[in-house]
Amino acid sequence: DAGVTQSPTHLIKTRGQQVTLRCSPISGHKSVSWYQQVLGQGPQFIFQYYEKEERGRGNFPDRFSARQFPNYSSELNVNALLLGDSALYLCASSLGPTRQNTGELFFGEGSRLTVL
Amino acid sequence: AQSVTQLDSQVPVFEEAPVELRCNYSSSVSVYLFWYVQYPNQGLQLLLKYLSGSTLVKGINGFEAEFNKSQTSFHLRKPSVHISDTAEYFCAVSARSYGQNFVFGPGTRLSVLP
Numbered sequence: 001d002a003g004v005t006q007s008p009t010h011l012i013k014t015r016g017q018q019v020t021l022r023c024s025p026i027s028g029h030k031s032v033s034w035y036q037q038v039l040g041q042g043p044q045f046i047f048q049y050y051e052k053e054e055r056g057r058g059n060f061p062d063r064f065s066a067r068q069f070p071n072y073s074s075e076l077n078v079n080a081l082l083l084g085d086s087a088l089y090l091c092a093s094s095l096g097p098t099r100q101n102t103g104e105l106f107f108g109e110g111s112r113l114t115v116l
Numbered sequence: 117a118q119s120v121t122q123l124d125s126q127v128p129v130f131e132e133a134p135v136e137l138r139c140n141y142s143s144s145v146s147v148y149l150f151w152y153v154q155y156p157n158q159g160l161q162l163l164l165k166y167l168s169g170s171t172l173v174k175g176i177n178g179f180e181a182e183f184n185k186s187q188t189s190f191h192l193r194k195p196s197v198h199i200s201d202t203a204e205y206f207c208a209v210s211a212r213s214y215g216q217n218f219v220f221g222p223g224t225r226l227s228v229l230p
Contacts, residue, residue: 004159033217033218035218035220040223041222041223042120042206042208042220042221042222042223043160043206043218043220044220045217045218045219048217056217058217090159090160092160092218103148103150103165103167103210104150104162104165105162105218106162107152107159107160107161108159109157109158109159110158110159
């Protein structure tokens with residue numbers, strides 16, 4: 001079975017531009033979360049979506065937005081890019097609030113964004 | 117809210133030696149505990165998790181961790197490390213109520229030396 005897939009794997013943008021990152025969860029998973037990992041730090045929670053609804057939001061500015069589609073894939077959008085947005089953006093999927101949910105997140109390999 | 121502390125940012129150790137990576141957490145609610153590993157230029161892979169039951173948890177690649185509620189710790193151990201264990205290790209917690217807003221520690225870089 002395919003794991004969590006993310007695209008693009010690498011991208012370079014300039015300050016002020018906008019970026020869209022995409023994520024496909026593991027088949028059968030209905031929850032997608034996004035994390036930002038700045039170099040040398042642990043991942044920081046950005047958003048969680050379940051059944052196309054936002055279920056959680058971390059301490060990020062409104063320039064960050066996301067959505068989940070009927071097929072449970074997700075997009076993360078970042079507007080007006082700043083140098084500090086340079087990071088590895090990780091998508092994670094899970095079953096959601098079901099009895100089969102063992103609590104863990106399954107991560108993709110990430111999209112590395114460089115803002116110049 | 118939860119927080120995670122990983123006291124050692126870097127741990128160098130010789131091959132075949134034992135290693136312990138320390139993790140302490142704080143939370144006002146019950147939590148699940150996890151250890152993830154990140155190899156260079158890759159995403160995070162689950163090593164092991166503690167949900168309930170036995171406080172000694174065994175994971176992949178010979179790693180194990182022990183949950184200590186009184187000390188709010190979840191230290192990761194391996195009796196004999198290999199060169200291939202060189203990676204970044206992250207401890208994480210999530211509240212037991214559904215939300216799965218994982219809170220990660222800053223990570224410990226394990227370097228296994230020949």
